[in-house]
Amino acid sequence: MRINDPKIAARLGELDVELVPGTRLADLTSLGIGGTTDLLRIRKHESIPDLLTLLDANHVPHKFLGGGSNLLVGDGELPWVVLQLVPPEPGVILEGNFARVDAAADLGRTVTFCAKHDLGGMEGLIGVPGTVGGALRMNAGAYGMQIGAYVREVKLYRAADHKIEILQGNQISFEYRHTSFAPDDMMLAVTLELPSKPYKEILQNPPGASAGRMIDDLGLKGLSVGDARVSDRHANFFVNAGKASARDMLKLIADVRERVKKAYGVTLENEVVVWNG
Numbered sequence: 001m002r003i004n005d006p007k008i009a010a011r012l013g014e015l016d017v018e019l020v021p022g023t024r025l026a027d028l029t030s031l032g033i034g035g036t037t038d039l040l041r042i043r044k045h046e047s048i049p050d051l052l053t054l055l056d057a058n059h060v061p062h063k064f065l066g067g068g069s070n071l072l073v074g075d076g077e078l079p080w081v082v083l084q085l086v087p088p089e090p091g092v093i094l095e096g097n098f099a100r101v102d103a104a105a106d107l108g109r110t111v112t113f114c115a116k117h118d119l120g121g122m123e124g125l126i127g128v129p130g131t132v133g134g135a136l137r138m139n140a141g142a143y144g145m146q147i148g149a150y151v152r153e154v155k156l157y158r159a160a161d162h163k164i165e166i167l168q169g170n171q172i173s174f175e176y177r178h179t180s181f182a183p184d185d186m187m188l189a190v191t192l193e194l195p196s197k198p199y200k201e202i203l204q205n206p207p208g209a210s211a212g213r214m215i216d217d218l219g220l221k222g223l224s225v226g227d228a229r230v231s232d233r234h235a236n237f238f239v240n241a242g243k244a245s246a247r248d249m250l251k252l253i254a255d256v257r258e259r260v261k262k263a264y265g266v267t268l269e270n271e272v273v274v275w276n277g
């Protein structure tokens with residue numbers, strides 16, 4: 001979708017929102033798949049309510065992009081614009097055992113930064129790509145831990161109220177890869193409470209995930225549909241080996257899920273978010 005109206009473009013400038021026309025989402029997603037649309041980069045949290053009022057008034061649908069590591073985006077010209085937060089510097093401020101983190105901050109770098117200051121708990125997430133906001137939205141987890149366990153406060157844009165609010169950790173429910181946030185809520189910042197742990201002890205090598213093991217045992221590493229492929233390195237990850245389309249990737253995912261279901265009777269959760277039209 002293209003924003004061609006100069007009045008909207010001018011208002012975006014006033015709100016300190018950068019308009020990047022004709023952005024290929026394939027360049028912004030881990031799978032390297034996705035069509036083209038206008039990207040709106042938000043520099044100030046405070047401008048979000050006015051930005052969304054502007055988009056709604058002009059019937060411009062939108063989606064919210066974090067680090068693009070859990071998205072399978074449709075091909076071709078996309079029927080919505082994409083919003084993304086610009087990461088501020090510094091993305092993390094530490095106060096005792098509390099880490100105040102901007103949602104646009106990189107998750108792995110945040111975990112490493114905290115670890116270097118002898119704050120642990122989230123080390124399982126060190127290799128999970130994406131932003132802290134994306135991790136919060138999906139309650140990202142690995143090796144038996146989930147980010148939700150450490151959340152004390154979240155600053156978010158509540159779509160239902162059209163305003164920025166603060167929620168306490170106990171007002172939010174965090175379940176396996178699922179949270180009680182509404183689909184249109186935008187995570188803006190989070191306060192995490194992390195246990196003290198010496199840096200040396202934090203860095204460890206936890207065991208592999210079971211979904212990966214099942215896919216591996218079935219010999220599915222390298223299985224492909226077009227250029228969509230089960231990663232040779234991590235069996236539970238799908239990769240784009242060249243010019244895979246969203247359709248190829250969806251076929252491959254369905255194929256792997258069916259084979260695992262047949263062999264083990266287990267239905268694998270499809271954790272990737274599909275933006276298809």
Ligand SMILES: Cc1cc2nc3c(=O)[nH]c(=O)nc-3n(C[C@H](O)[C@H](O)[C@H](O)COP(=O)(O)OP(=O)(O)OC[C@H]3O[C@@H](n4cnc5c(N)ncnc54)[C@H](O)[C@@H]3O)c2cc1C
Pocket residue numbers: 030063064065066067068069070071103104127128129130131132133134135136137138139140141142185186187188237273
């Ligand atoms: C190689 C690889 C390994 C992975 N390993 C793991 C793993 O071990 N555990 C795990 O949990 N995940 C894993 N993932 C998935 C992914 O890294 C996580 O889901 C990550 O938290 C997604 O964050 P993101 O910023 O990239 O979100 P995106 O992919 O950009 O977005 C995902 C969803 O979150 C929403 N979103 C993003 N940011 C915000 C925000 N600030 N506010 C509101 N909504 C937002 C988007 O609208 C979208 O619906 C892996 C992915 C890859 C490619």
